[in-house]
Amino acid sequence: MDFSLSTEHNQIREAAHKFAQSEIVPGLRERDREARSDRGMLDKMGAAGFLGVCVPAKYGGMDADYISLGIVCEELERADTSARVVMSVHTGLHTMTLMQWGTEEQKARWLPDLATGKKIAGFALTEPNAGSDAANIRTTAIRDGDGYVLNGSKTWISLANFADQFLVIARLAGGSEDSKRPRYAAFIVDRTLRGFSSKAIHGKLGVRAGDTGEIFFDNVRVGEDCMLGEEGDGFRVAMSALDHGRFTVASGSVGIIVACLDACTKYANERTVGGKPIGTKQLVQQMIASMVQGRDIGRLLYYQVGWMKNVGLRHTREVSLAKWTNCAAAFDAANKAIEIHGAYGYADEFPVERYFRNSRGAVIYEGTHEIHTIVQAEYELGMRADKPLKHTLPTWPFS
Ligand code: COS
Numbered sequence: 495m496d497f498s499l500s501t502e503h504n505q506i507r508e509a510a511h512k513f514a515q516s517e518i519v520p521g522l523r524e525r526d527r528e529a530r531s532d533r534g535m536l537d538k539m540g541a542a543g544f545l546g547v548c549v550p551a552k553y554g555g556m557d558a559d560y561i562s563l564g565i566v567c568e569e570l571e572r573a574d575t576s577a578r579v580v581m582s583v584h585t586g587l588h589t590m591t592l593m594q595w596g597t598e599e600q601k602a603r604w605l606p607d608l609a610t611g612k613k614i615a616g617f618a619l620t621e622p623n624a625g626s627d628a629a630n631i632r633t634t635a636i637r638d639g640d641g642y643v644l645n646g647s648k649t650w651i652s653l654a655n656f657a658d659q660f661l662v663i664a665r666l667a668g669g670s671e672d673s674k675r676p677r678y679a680a681f682i683v684d685r686t687l688r689g690f691s692s693k694a695i696h697g698k699l700g701v702r703a704g705d706t707g708e709i710f711f712d713n714v715r716v717g718e719d720c721m722l723g724e725e726g727d728g729f730r731v732a733m734s735a736l737d738h739g740r741f742t743v744a745s746g747s748v749g750i751i752v753a754c755l756d757a758c759t760k761y762a763n764e765r766t767v768g769g770k771p772i773g774t775k776q777l778v779q780q781m782i783a784s785m786v787q788g789r790d791i792g793r794l795l796y797y798q799v800g801w802m803k804n805v806g807l808r809h810t811r812e813v814s815l816a817k818w819t820n821c822a823a824a825f826d827a828a829n830k831a832i833e834i835h836g837a838y839g840y841a842d843e844f845p846v847e848r849y850f851r852n853s854r855g856a857v858i859y860e861g862t863h864e865i866h867t868i869v870q871a872e873y874e875l876g877m878r879a880d881k882p883l884k885h886t887l888p889t890w891p892f893s
Pocket residue numbers: 617619620625626627628629729730731733734736737739810859860861862865869881883
């Protein structure tokens with residue numbers, strides 16, 4: 495067993511950290527205050543190679559491994575959750591699912607533009623009545639000649655107003671629609687298609703510098719060559735996408751804990767009470783120690799999942815465990831960070847109130863705390879077991 499990171503891992507961490515400091519942090523407080531997302535940041539992330547970090551070089555990617563993706567997510571979220579969310583939906587949920595399920599023709603068609611950020615991509619599973627109960631989706635796909643016609647809407651879609659294309663999960667209508675077991679299909683839908691529209695969601699508690707919205711399909715016609723997998727594979731495609739998305743959320747959450755530690759160690763060493771830094775107080779030390787615990791356990795959990803992706807092991811249970819554990823630890827760390835800062839932690843002069851608001855969302859999206867709790871128990875009780883997958887993510891090193 496080898497726990498060491500490679501020179502490349504450390505270089506990628508340094509590059510992502512520098513990028514975050516120079517391209518994300520400046521103006522962030524204002525963007526967050528004004529709930530203004532920066533489209534230009536996506537171009538810069540693409541130009542720096544991060545959007546294609548774990549995409550094979552033959553498709554224009556950085557050719558790095560899946561642990562590197564986690565490291566990039568950690569460092570970007572250490573600066574701001576909005577940047578990590580881009581990695582989650584564009585790289586994790588969309589690009590990697592295309593790497594897993596796409597035909598050679600589909601990969602050659604889409605991956606080069608996705609790897610370089612020329613095209614930005616989103617993921618559309620959630621609907622007003624289909625959140626945790628993902629199988630309850632109502633968006634329909636009806637076969638029509640050599641394509642499908644989509645109707646319905648999706649909500650809480652990150653990059654809804656920025657993305658050029660979306661991985662959309664729809665219920666197959668006609669024939670199988672009324673059968674006891676609905677069938678689903680997954681499509682890559684271009685936003686320029688007639689009948690597609692989007693609308694921003696305003697008033698979010700956190701991730702205010704990120705774009706979130708609803709998307710609508712009004713008789714949107716997609717070619718059959720835009721379907722990932724076959725008819726009936728849609729739910730499996732969605733669940734595999736979540737294996738990748740949850741990895742980015744789990745690793746990003748460690749970045750929030752690191753950011754809390756950055757802020758709190760500085761503050762606790764500078765702020766004095768009774769002539770002594772508050773860092774000398776045992777109750778403050780206890781909170782710092784708990785953050786260290788969350789950071790190190792979180793890293794072990796996501797490094798393990800990155801390794802499992804590298805070697806091609808199914809990791810649905812492990813990624814759920816990492817997402818569940820790390821999101822809770824990040825929210826707890828942010829809460830403690832406010833406590834350490836006292837009243838200063840309650841306003842945006844210090845960044846910790848933003849960490850608190852941003853970390854709350856991740857406890858909900860990509861599987862709520864409750865869903866992951868149940869999933870973990872079901873595996874242990876023998877009520878859930880993973881079958882071999884129909885299509886697997888390419889192992890690393892890429893051939
Ligand atoms: N990869 C590929 N296929 C998978 C898979 C994965 N990770 N996980 C499940 N599948 C397949 C199963 O093998 C099964 O296939 P068959 O039809 O061949 O048997 C099918 O998908 C259904 O899987 P399962 O029986 O596990 O589905 P459940 O209805 O039990 O799933 C949960 C229930 C709660 C796990 C699921 O609905 C879920 O994850 N909900 C949360 C959704 C979510 O995170 N939404 C947030 C989106 S924000 S981007």
